[in-house]
Amino acid sequence: MDNSLKGQVALVTGGTKGIGKAIVDKLSNAGVQVIVTARTAAKEITNGQHFISADLTQRESAETLAKEILGKYGRIDIIVNNAGANLSPGGGFSALSDEHWINDWQLNFMSVVRINKALLPTMIEQKSGVIINISTGAAKQPIWEMTMSYSSAKAALNVYSKALANEVGSKGIRVNVVSPGVVKTPLMLEFIDNIAESSNITSDEAFKAVMDKVGVPLGRMAEPEEVANLVAFLVSTEAKYINGTNYSVDGGALPTI
Template structure:
């Protein structure tokens, strides 16, 4: 039986990049990968509020192509390669209310943040993975990509659905070349972004956050486990997928939603 120390060191020597890694699910993923021995690089728009952070940080807005190139160049110069790429960047910051509230700029921004940032970063870092014939790419999507809520997630859902399709196509292309590509679709997670989302909609509806949370659970069809996920629970799935234990998993879209998803896939 393996010791805890051996288990925790399964990513020793691996270099990982986590986008959007200073908050929420991304922050939890960073912590879990470091626990497993990986050298972790984090990129986000704003400097982390962690004076004792042990990871390397690159400030960048990955919705802009030139910023993606800046990150890729910095990684190649300092580290030479990436073994694990976690495309966690994403946001649902677009107006609710349906199609008539969304402008061309909203649609473009939704695609830049939730789809094209990952596409560009993959394109910049994947060649080195193919050269070394090993690597894992994880795209953090959302159950919204398959279960859109027109009142609040239309643009976000469309962009995540496109990410799901792109991820599957990329996985098929590179599987025989030693690189695995997997999608993770979280349901409701108790993050800072979710708290802000609930507070904003509660204010608009003139109800409490607790009432808004209950309405959200009802709108998505209920969560059998009865609560939102902790970010650390989603991070644990991501850790498993990048570990050698998941070496035969590629091209899949793994849903982690407390039983919420209403159909059999």
């Protein structure tokens, strides 16, 4: 990794735990001024990181965030739209209410659209910037029993990201997608425990069921840092000709190239 990130200003949403925290730490260690946002603060914010509390499912949050970031730093170089979660119950179409669909789409799709819309004008004025939208392998390989509404929102995010990359590439802004598979995060471990409880099986049995369903040739979950490493590369000048691409970090789970 080169020194191109030193002194840049980045926003990482959902940055207090799991993949988001790993990305925050990686960028901070590379000399980036990182603004972290989540609903609740982490126990510890280090390395000069700037925390802003925000509920990204609320329409006004993006504008409030943008105002505070630009008021304090005057620029934005990197946006990592990491906040997201599978909020809905399993069980397929009949288990999902309108509210389930709306909640998944608000958090996993509309929050990204709003953050980018609020901050892109500054990137366009700067004639530079990088946006990374964190998606999921489930957007290409949905599991109807577990991820129907979540997968559909993330699939929309993939299409939106490609369209946005085509629109703003000529303005000096790159947009790429990173799609993790099964990652060892608090949310994933909670998801597995919920499956275990609802199915009356052990957590180990639930983990095996998920891994068998997804089919990971490497046979393990990813560590959050393994996703963060790719994000750090993609936002650096070493990746300055990479735009409009979706990268899988899934241990080989996606059955196609």
